[in-house]
Amino acid sequence: MKKSKWILLLLILLGLLAGSLIGYWLDAVPGLTFLTKGLTTEWSPFFDLHVIVVDLSIRINISLLSIIGMLVAIWWYRKL
Numbered sequence: 001m002k003k004s005k006w007i008l009l010l011l012i013l014l015g016l017l018a019g020s021l022i023g024y025w026l027d028a029v030p031g032l033t034f035l036t037k038g039l040t041t042e043w044s045p046f047f048d049l050h051v052i053v054v055d056l057s058i059r060i061n062i063s064l065l066s067i068i069g070m071l072v073a074i075w076w077y078r079k080l
Contacts, residue, residue: 003077003080007077007080008074008077011073011074011076011077012070012073012074014073015066015069015070015071015072015073015074015076016062016066016069016070016073017069018069018073019063019065019066019067019068019069019070020061020063020065020066020069022065022069023035023036023038023063023065023066024036026065034064035063035064035065036063036064036065037063038061038062038063038066039061039062039063040059040060040061041059041060041061041062042057042058042059042060043057043058043059044056044057044058
């Protein structure tokens, strides 16, 4: 199988998503809060040109489980 950067990007996104989903499921476990508590970053550009109004909001929430999922995805890509 030919390795491409698009497959790596897709696997990284799936790893982040899987780690986030596992973190969501384990959020109720009190002993695992260090894995599930995330760092949230938000970017909201807004401008008004009186003809076009653009309001975009991007929020990124990364937890330790998301990073672990990303690392597993990269490891899996290297094993392909």
